[in-house]
Amino acid sequence: MFKKKKRYELQNVYRINPESKAYIIEVSLDDYEELFNGWDASILKQKELEPELMDYLLSASYEIPFKNRIELWFFLPEAMIDESKEVLSVQGIVNNFKMKRHFIELLLHRNYRKIFTYIIISAIFLLFAYSLPNVIELNVLFSILMEGFFIGGWVLLWEAFSLFFFTSHDTRLDKKQYVRLMNSKIYFKIKKL
Numbered sequence: 001m002f003k004k005k006k007r008y009e010l011q012n013v014y015r016i017n018p019e020s021k022a023y024i025i026e027v028s029l030d031d032y033e034e035l036f037n038g039w040d041a042s043i044l045k046q047k048e049l050e051p052e053l054m055d056y057l058l059s060a061s062y063e064i065p066f067k068n069r070i071e072l073w074f075f076l077p078e079a080m081i082d083e084s085k086e087v088l089s090v091q092g093i094v095n096n097f098k099m100k101r102h103f104i105e106l107l108l109h110r111n112y113r114k115i116f117t118y119i120i121i122s123a124i125f126l127l128f129a130y131s132l133p134n135v136i137e138l139n140v141l142f143s144i145l146m147e148g149f150f151i152g153g154w155v156l157l158w159e160a161f162s163l164f165f166f167t168s169h170d171t172r173l174d175k176k177q178y179v180r181l182m183n184s185k186i187y188f189k190i191k192k193l
Contacts, residue, residue: 013063014026014060014063014064017071020069020071020185021069022068022069022070022071022184022185023064023068023069023070023071024070024071024072024073025057025060025061025064025070025071025072025073026073026075027053027056027057027072027073027074027075028074028075028191029074029075029076029080029191030076030077030080031076031080032076032080032082032085032086032089034050034053035047035049035050035053035074035089035092035093036048036049036050036092037049037050037051038050047092048096049092049093049096054096054100057072057181058174058177058178058181061177061180061181062177066176066180069184070180070181070184071184071185071186071187072093072181072184072185072186072187073187073188073189074089074186074187074188074189075188075189075190075191075192076188076189076190076191077190077191078190078191081188081190086188089188090186093186094182094186097178097179097181097182098182100174100178101175101178101179101182104171104174104175104178105175107171108168108171108172108175111163111164111167111168111171112168114160114163115160115163115164115168118156118157118159118160118163119156119157119160121153121156122152122153122154122156122157122160123153124153125149125150125152125153125156126149126150126153126154126157128146128149129146129147129149129150129153132146132149
């Protein structure tokens, strides 16, 4: 029952293409330039997408269940339709999603290196904290140092756990959504008044 209700609610927000059965994310434009950041002086296919548009596409992608395909439909006035600009715009949109995916992969790689480093340092700290008291006699200062090793070891282990299961998890979800957007079909349609 809940799935039917959710699907019904999604159909009120996003249309479904009857031919492909994909959810359609619709965007109304007045010009191709509205797709891209006005401050970016790069050529059209290398321009950065308008940040608000990127946020909208990402949030819409999250709303639609991952098992469903999506299509991006951009509506323009008939007088603005230009096939050469469409081709460049599609390349620019796909390039933006590829770059987002690339930066996320770099971030994940850095996170995994941090996790590995935290686990190694944590293991060393905990090894010292558990084994050194058995080897030498403890005075007050050395006892405080051992407590620091215990605390530091467990904090670093928790940080590695948190980075892997919480922070990197969200980042991996973002990557999946950008790959999904990158692989979606992009159409330019005539805006009906």
